Amino acid sequence: METRMIEQLAEDHYDEMVRLRRHFHMYPELSFHEVQTPAYIAEYLRELGIETKEGVGGRGVVGRLIIDPERPTVALRADFDALPIQDQKDVPYRSTVPGVMHACGHDAHTAVLLTVARILSENKAQLRGNVVFIFQHAEEVDPGGALQMIADDCLHGVDAIFGQHVSSGLDVGTIGYKYGTATGMPDDFTIKINGRGGHASKPHVAIDPVAAAITFCNQLQYIVTRKSKPMEPVVLSITMFNAGHQHNIIPDTVEVGGTIRTFNHETQAVMINELKKCLEGLVTTTGITYDLDYMKGYPPVVNDTDKTDLVLQAATDISTVQEVQELEPDLGGEDFSYYLQRVPGTFYYTGTRNTNFKADYPHHHGKFDIDEKGLTNAVSVMVKSVFNYFDKEASI
Numbered sequence: 569m570e571t572r573m574i575e576q577l578a579e580d581h582y583d584e585m586v587r588l589r590r591h592f593h594m595y596p597e598l599s600f601h602e603v604q605t606p607a608y609i610a611e612y613l614r615e616l617g618i619e620t621k622e623g624v625g626g627r628g629v630v631g632r633l634i635i636d637p638e639r640p641t642v643a644l645r646a647d648f649d650a651l652p653i654q655d656q657k658d659v660p661y662r663s664t665v666p667g668v669m670h671a672c673g674h675d676a677h678t679a680v681l682l683t684v685a686r687i688l689s690e691n692k693a694q695l696r697g698n699v700v701f702i703f704q705h706a707e708e709v710d711p712g713g714a715l716q717m718i719a720d721d722c723l724h725g726v727d728a729i730f731g732q733h734v735s736s737g738l739d740v741g742t743i744g745y746k747y748g749t750a751t752g753m754p755d756d757f758t759i760k761i762n763g764r765g766g767h768a769s770k771p772h773v774a775i776d777p778v779a780a781a782i783t784f785c786n787q788l789q790y791i792v793t794r795k796s797k798p799m800e801p802v803v804l805s806i807t808m809f810n811a812g813h814q815h816n817i818i819p820d821t822v823e824v825g826g827t828i829r830t831f832n833h834e835t836q837a838v839m840i841n842e843l844k845k846c847l848e849g850l851v852t853t854t855g856i857t858y859d860l861d862y863m864k865g866y867p868p869v870v871n872d873t874d875k876t877d878l879v880l881q882a883a884t885d886i887s888t889v890q891e892v893q894e895l896e897p898d899l900g901g902e903d904f905s906y907y908l909q910r911v912p913g914t915f916y917y918t919g920t921r922n923t924n925f926k927a928d929y930p931h932h933h934g935k936f937d938i939d940e941k942g943l944t945n946a947v948s949v950m951v952k953s954v955f956n957y958f959d960k961e962a963s964i
Contacts (some may be wrong), residue, residue, distance in 0.1 A: 599707070630722050710863055745895065
């Protein structure tokens with residue numbers, strides 16, 4: 569398909585894509601609790617005449633556009649779960665679910681892929697291979713939906729895979745890409761520090777878990793600066809600290825939670841080992857006990873060079889893409905990595921930032937929003953990448 573036709577089709581379907589995105593934004597569903605969203609997706613795919621299966625891996629949806637089983641097959645993936653965040657935007661499409669919103673762009677990912685499915689299904693005579701549309705649940709919460717969907721055979725017959733993520737860190741008109749390692753390993757930990765409560769005026773007869781927890785949090789930063797290699801990126805953030813309920817009571821327990829993010833297994837092992845050492849030191853010096861729940865996160869996204877080249881070529885060809893930017897690796901996590909462990913592919917980013925529309929808040933913020941004009945590039949680059957892939961396969 570000619571590039572100009574792809575761009576025109578993306579523009580022609582813009583209003584419908586915006587309608588889809590805003591629908592999903594208004595009715596978000598949390599990870600592993602998606603019911604209406606996958607049902608809506610499945611119905612939409614079936615209306616396009618695409619063979620559709622629901623309940624893949626639990627709550628995922630897979631559509632298959634099969635032209636010829638003997639030809640190459642490419643998969644395209646979008647995620648559709650939301651986050652436990654209150655929507656703070658004053659817009660007509662504000663979330664209708666208290667405390668839940670699409671604060672990461674998964675509503676846009678789903679609208680983009682449904683639009684791509686429509687374009688490809690309506691122009692299937694021009695396809696030189698098969699396309700699998702993977703709509704994934706539960707990307708935001710470990711263990712994630714990708715592993716479940718893979719175990720349920722969503723990659724059956726798939727030879728390559730592409731995925732994209734909208735980005736409030738890139739201006740509209742920008743496509744970001746990365747060769748090789750693109751994301752980190754996002755580990756989470758929750759620690760219950762157990763002491764012995766008592767009256768705040770008599771701390772000597774209590775075992776103060778608050779003081780111990782504060783010491784522990786400070787020691788963790790020492791690990792980052794003095795135990796990990798200076799040239800190896802590490803992020804350690806304390807994001808939960810729950811203790812007490814009254815000024816004159818030393819509580820029995822404190823809960824501390826956070827995340828450790830690294831790029832390689834050696835640094836990950838150092839951080840885990842040193843965290844445990846800090847806790848054991850507190851046992852000796854303060855008398856507390858602890859319960860540690862440590863969850864290793866998704867593996868890194870490692871993009872295939874050849875498939876990244878195809879996306880780069882596609883982005884360069886699309887006239888509405890004003891800049892193609894190679895990105896630095898990001899310590900955010902993404903379970904698209906599991907697909908890439910099975911088949912070669914690439915994960916890239918579409919700019920949706922526009923300060924004039926207040927579409928510049930970071931992901932996972934209550935005022936996160938996108939400039940929807942950027943979604944036409946998301947569609948155009950994805951459709952063009954599909955045709956580039958089939959063209960290359962046909963020439964081999």
